[in-house]
Amino acid sequence: MASVRSVSPGGALLRASRLFSLPQPIPPPPGNQANSGSNHNSDSATLAFPTHQVITTMSSSRKRGDWGLKRPLPLKSTTKSTNAMLRIRQIDSIEQVTDYSSGADHGLSLRKFQELNIPVTVPPAAVDSYSIRPASRMNLPQRSAFEEDGDFTAIDPQKAAAMQDKRWKFTGPWLAGMTQGAFNKWVAKNVKPRRPEFLQFLKNKIAQENLQTALLKAQENGETLPTTADPASVTDEQLTDYLRKLRNDNQQLYELVGQFLDLAPLNPPTSDALAQLNPTTHVTLTQSGSPYAERGPPITHPSAGLSYLKTSMYLDNHPLYGPQRSHPPVQARVMNPRRSTINVQARIGLAGFVTDSPYGDTASNSRGQGSRALDKFDPELVGGAKIWVQPHSASVDARGRIKLNVGDAKEEDRLVALELLGEEKIFGELKKVEAKPSAAADLRNTYRSNGAYKSTRMSSSDGYGVGTLQFRYRPSQPQ
Incomplete structure (x- = not known):
């Protein structure tokens, strides 16, 4: 048995x-500290x-x-x-x-x-200071969150200087996002007790510099090259002289403190701000090349696990019209109309997220049908006003919120999307006209004169690869 x-x-x-197994819950999203006096968050x-x-x-x-x-x-x-x-x-x-x-x-x-089907990119390194339009809204190529030179957390010792600010995860805090009280508590609890460790860290730096100097001298004299750096050989006088040197070199001091405490990168204050604090102090600092220095590093991976697409450079193949030049547009609901008098864009809801309406000289910003939907809130409209937009990319900010970058949808793409939804019937019911500018202009003028003209070009040589212009029309009603 x-x-x-x-x-x-x-x-x-x-x-x-x-x-x-079930993972432990993570802390809730941080509140909006900048607008804490006018915080209108809902519990539901x-x-x-x-x-x-x-x-x-x-x-x-x-x-x-x-x-x-x-x-x-x-x-x-x-x-x-x-x-x-x-x-x-x-x-x-x-x-x-x-x-x-x-x-x-x-x-x-x-x-x-x-x-x-849009990629997640890292936030831009700076914000356009000459307008309220953020740089992420511009239709410029953005870096993917999965680029090899930025998607890492460990630092290669041989490339520590070049990789220090390009990673997205740090053990230390982002000092620009801390309040004065939180900063004082952090210094008292986490910085002051580590003073002996910092002195030993400086000794290691001095030993490395002495080793490099000895290597150059040995090569010039043809002597045996030293192999290791000995921090114990650094005297107290050498350490004191090194500290005095650092007090006059702000950039090197900040870099060493950031390496020791593993602080998240941040851009230095402007010269005007430094002059207001202490006019007699001359500080020379350089801008950080990290995309997180302006707004802070993300609390998760820069993609947040939302999408694993590295780029949006792929083709959508339509079953009837073949490869499409643009990706399918989507409908967005107008949540809050824009206020043109103070240059505030409309807020639109897209796929469960809220973003700004397209910027720049677009069709929705002109005086057209899309513009009327963005300018005025109509409570009698069932389902609310909607516009067609073209999503380009998304990014995750330091507070874990999704920032969408959208543009205007083309009329051809909108009609193709409506046909797939069964709300339009285009294929097989179009009158094809020769792709001549004069013939196209005469046709438009004819139907505009009697109010029968309705939205227009479906395909062309520069759009879908077809050398004809297709117009959708209805006969004029008898008087």
Whole structure:
């Protein structure tokens, strides 16, 4: 008879449990400190990013209440939703029940964002100071969050100087985002006790510099090259002289302090700001090349796990019209109309995220139908005003919020998208006209004169590769 093998209490608990692992919740998104006096956050609003793991299950298991947990969940509260997504707050509460809530808000937002098929980029290094338009809104190529020269956390010792500010994760804080009270507490708790370590760090730097000097001297004299640097050989007088040298070299001092404390990079203040603080102090600092020096490093990976596309340079193949020049546009809902008098753009909702309407000299900013939808809020319009936009890219800021970069959608792309939705019928019902400027102009003038002209070019040699102009028209009504 075979002997029964004993199992440890932890192993027995793991065997009896149907749940293997669930990550710990992360801290909630930080509040808007800049506008704390006028903070109007809602308790029921969706958080900027999820704090708990969202789980799902198959429909067959869902009908039995089986979500892979230690106990089945009530069918009454878990089978009414169309999307099977739950957020587990506690597996075992004080009442010995599973504390859960719906996780469809963040789960659906992730699905809708991935349907946009746009890459996630790092934020731009600076902001346009001559206008309220951020540089990320301009239709300029942005760096992907997965570039090899920026998507890393460990530093190669041989390339420490070049890689110090390009990574996205740091153990130290971003000093520009700290309040004065938090900064004082951090200095008292984390900086002052490490003074002996910093002196030893400086000795290692001095030893490395002495080693480089000895190597150059040995090469010139043809002597045996030294191999190691000995920090114990650095005297107190050498350390004192080195400290005096650092006090006169602000840039090197800040770099060494940043390396020792592993501080996130930040851009130095302007010369005017330094002059207001102390006119007699002359400080020479250089701009940081990190994209996170202006607004701070992200709290997660720069992509936030939203999209793994490195670029948007790919073609969409239409089943009828073939490869498309542009990606399919999407409809955005106007959340807040713009105020042209103070140069404030409209706020639009797109795939569960809120962003600004397109900037620049675009069709929606001209005096047209799209402009009227952005300028005025119509409470009688069912579903609210909507515009068609073309999403380009997205980035994640230091607070974990998604920043979308969108532009105006072309009329041809809008009609093709409506045809796929079944709201327009274009293929097979178009009158083809020779692609001659005079013939096209005569046709437009004819239909504009009797009010029968309606939106226009569907394909051309510079658009979809077809050498004809296609017009959609209706006969004029009898008087």
